[in-house]
Amino acid sequence: MFERLASQKESLIRTSTDCLRALFSAKFYAILILVASQLSLFVSSTSANTTVNSTRIWPASEYTRLTLESDAPINYSLILLKNPDRVVLDLIDVTLTSEIKKLPGKVSADNLYIRALRVGQFKLGVLRLVLDLKSEVKPQAFILKPVGDYGHRLVLDIYPTSPPDPLMALINEGTIKSAQASASQHIQSDRKSKTTIAGNKEPSSAIRVITVAIDPGHGGEDPGAVSKRGTYEKNITLAIARKLKAKIDAEPNMRAALTRDGDYFLSLPMRLEKARRLKADLFVSIHADAFVKPHARGSSVFTLSERGATSAASRWLAKKENDADLIGGVNLDTKDPYLNKTLLDLSLSQTREDSHTLAREVLSKIGEINHLHKSHVEQAGFAVLKSPDIPSILVETAFISNPNEERKLLKKSYQNKMAQAVLDGIKRYFSKNPPLSRSKIVSSAP
Numbered sequence: 001m002f003e004r005l006a007s008q009k010e011s012l013i014r015t016s017t018d019c020l021r022a023l024f025s026a027k028f029y030a031i032l033i034l035v036a037s038q039l040s041l042f043v044s045s046t047s048a049n050t051t052v053n054s055t056r057i058w059p060a061s062e063y064t065r066l067t068l069e070s071d072a073p074i075n076y077s078l079i080l081l082k083n084p085d086r087v088v089l090d091l092i093d094v095t096l097t098s099e100i101k102k103l104p105g106k107v108s109a110d111n112l113y114i115r116a117l118r119v120g121q122f123k124l125g126v127l128r129l130v131l132d133l134k135s136e137v138k139p140q141a142f143i144l145k146p147v148g149d150y151g152h153r154l155v156l157d158i159y160p161t162s163p164p165d166p167l168m169a170l171i172n173e174g175t176i177k178s179a180q181a182s183a184s185q186h187i188q189s190d191r192k193s194k195t196t197i198a199g200n201k202e203p204s205s206a207i208r209v210i211t212v213a214i215d216p217g218h219g220g221e222d223p224g225a226v227s228k229r230g231t232y233e234k235n236i237t238l239a240i241a242r243k244l245k246a247k248i249d250a251e252p253n254m255r256a257a258l259t260r261d262g263d264y265f266l267s268l269p270m271r272l273e274k275a276r277r278l279k280a281d282l283f284v285s286i287h288a289d290a291f292v293k294p295h296a297r298g299s300s301v302f303t304l305s306e307r308g309a310t311s312a313a314s315r316w317l318a319k320k321e322n323d324a325d326l327i328g329g330v331n332l333d334t335k336d337p338y339l340n341k342t343l344l345d346l347s348l349s350q351t352r353e354d355s356h357t358l359a360r361e362v363l364s365k366i367g368e369i370n371h372l373h374k375s376h377v378e379q380a381g382f383a384v385l386k387s388p389d390i391p392s393i394l395v396e397t398a399f400i401s402n403p404n405e406e407r408k409l410l411k412k413s414y415q416n417k418m419a420q421a422v423l424d425g426i427k428r429y430f431s432k433n434p435p436l437s438r439s440k441i442v443s444s445a446p
């Protein structure tokens, strides 16, 4: 009885897969990459059409994101075509509105991956977007549920098949070349001094180029905190981060790289991954705080808490910052496993200690230019601080929700002062803690 049932079931499955195979091979000379889990095979033909209210394209060097915001979840299917390279996104029961017709005009000529975009009614009930590509890509599509001011979103991310190497990009920057040269010089002289003066622990000969990963919080679909006047945290963080990078690059033995240098979404694991690939000595995440009460003010510097957050307020803040991936949108199915691995490796107490020392130096320098929210370094469970081997801090530069501090944050002079204070803190940290241990990693890098 059981056997018969099982074989009946098997033949049913075979029939349906054969049927699908026949359908697809006949219909498309293509590879079907993914049929959305949302694509219900039982959608009734009388179901109401979905309306797309807003369309956005976020171009970046890492990837291009296309977002369709709608009043209900969109059923879709994604197809990758070769010769020439194209991505086809079929939207089921979506009305062709003027908003969708605007999409082709939103692809700029300098987009790294998309040459052109076409929209058309493919057949009854299927609206087709065709992206003509400049090179081979890895597309990913997924649905985001409504959150904050956003409604239902269908996200299409176009990734290059081989991601750009952030370290190579840094080396290719003209200003960095001289720093690289001096780095190898220092490493050579370091080696020489070791052979001649055995056991000498003088750190002076170990000066080498220090790499700082600067992480401007939020971006793209994730604006971060938004003030009553409509100032976005994501723009403030990028402005301060760029100033900090310029100041660091001007130092003879330092260089900096931004985890994002534009207005686009970058997931928290991707930020960590970038710092790791840069072989960064430090990770500094820049944010601007917000609180429900407008009088909350002052700067804070955070490190990762060992277990949970030290106070209810920092727990609340950590939750808000960690929600970035929820708001900005990460395809959870293909999420980088790096973060999970990191969580297991968190026992490295040296990194924790270094993070805390760095945070103290930066906080004390910021204290010279702004009121401090708390007189000590705070701790919270920020996902972005979870690199096991890179001392990491998160700077809440000021409260964007406080009208006085918001005005300051918008001023170039204050942004410069803040960047300078962070740099001064970093320099003081390195003057007391020369980066000896990682020089081997840098010199062995190809």
Ligand SMILES: [Zn+2]
Binding pocket: 217, 218, 224, 225, 233, 287, 288, 289, 321
């Ligand atoms: Zn933030």
